[in-house]
Amino acid sequence: MQFNENNIRLTSAEMSQLWGAYINDSLAVCVLKYFLEKVEDKEIRPILEQTFELSESHLEKLTSIFTVENFPIPQGFTDEDININAPRLYSDTYFLKYVYQMSQLGLNAYSIALPTVTRADILAYFSECLTEFIELHKMTTNLLLSKGLYIRPPYIPTPKEVDFVKSKSFLAGWLGERRPLLALEISNLFNNIQRNALGVATLLGFSQVANSKEVRQYMVHGKEIASKHVEIFGSILREEDLPVPMTWDSEVTDSTVSPFSDKLMMFQTTALNGIGMGYYGASIATSPRHDLATHYARLSFEIGKYSEEGTKIMFENGWFEQPPQAIDRDELAKRKS
CATH class of the missing domain: 1.20.1260.10 (Ferritin, core subunit, four-helix bundle)
Incomplete structure (x- = not known):
């Protein structure tokens, strides 16, 4: 993937999405590294490994973008934030459910990012991430189904005909009859x-x-x-x-x-x-x-x-890393005076 071929600067929207993606992927790498140290289920392990590899590849690509842009690489989370020798805290089932929710959150995050970015290389990056997470969601859903762990939403009867709302009680909730x-x-x-x-x-x-x-x-x-x-x-x-x-x-x-x-x-x-x-x-x-x-x-x-x-x-505690922000023009003026 080529970055910044036309020397076009990052917009504020692109900065925020890339910065947030780096922080989130650095967290995912740490969490998944611990999960991989503890997982025993031979069917769940490959999904954790693939998700870990995805997050690591994202960090590499994001680092390349930041380097080309002379943008400070965020600190995010590192090996100092995990103890892989700690005893097991969660079950393998939890690991799978965690990655399933992670896939849903990723789909949501990347679908929000895509309409906000403009530069071709950044658009291509988030498009690729979205495609990857569509596959991850399919994989986790299928494994949950095969293990009998997937909980389907409730079933309701199929409508028998087309109808239209005729009463204001359609909106009611606290008083009167509720639909x-x-x-x-x-x-x-x-x-x-x-x-x-x-x-x-x-x-x-x-x-x-x-x-x-x-x-x-x-x-x-x-x-x-x-x-x-x-x-x-x-x-x-x-x-x-x-x-x-x-x-x-x-x-x-x-x-x-x-x-x-x-x-x-x-x-x-x-x-x-x-x-x-x-x-x-x-x-x-x-x-x-x-x-x-x-x-x-x-x-x-x-x-x-x-x-x-x-x-x-x-x-x-000094744990809140500063996101990209606009210049404080008033502060610059005070320094000049």
Whole structure:
């Protein structure tokens, strides 16, 4: 892949997407390196190896882009942020579910990146990443299915005819008669439960092993929030006599030795907070029933407060790497005077 053939500068959108991709891939390399040290399942190992190789190749290509652009290569995460000799913290099933969610998040991230970039080489890079993650998603889905671990969204009857909404009660949620959930509303609830359930397991493990008391307490609080969200969304599905996906708490061992630095765990948690708020925002936009929109808005605010607490912890410990930003013209003027 050729980079910057026409000597066109990176736009702010391209800088932000490339910088964020480097940070995320450096984290993935660290996490997957630990997973590969512990995995025993012969079918799961090849998927972890392929995902690890993808992330490493991304770092190489991103480093080439930054070098050509004289752009400082981010620090991200390194071998100093992992302890591959730490005991197993999660099961092989968790490893597979983690990569499955990683593939979904990658598809979302790269599909967001593509419309924002302009330069041909950057467009080609993110297009290639998207194609790779489509294949990764297929692989993880197929393996989950073959192992009986894939949880399908609820089934509902096929519509018998085309119809149109005739009543304002279509939007009602808190008062009066509520209509049944739409297929898309069910899908939103189901997927938000799935993401939060994996979040509960992740934060449960982090809370056991974090070195800092402040970070341990933060992880416990996050686990409680995610568990509450699982219960709220699950209760809505149960009211409609729809199945609720299982949780993954049992996939966490009793280890108290951390395989990851507090910095890495805090970054992963705050990053997932932002992603979760994004999914809740999309759920608001596609859930006409008023009670659902209210739930998502209220719970988004709760995540926002929790995320802010985490960001402050990262500031205080010097763990928050500065993203690319505009020049402070007022500060330059003050220096001149």
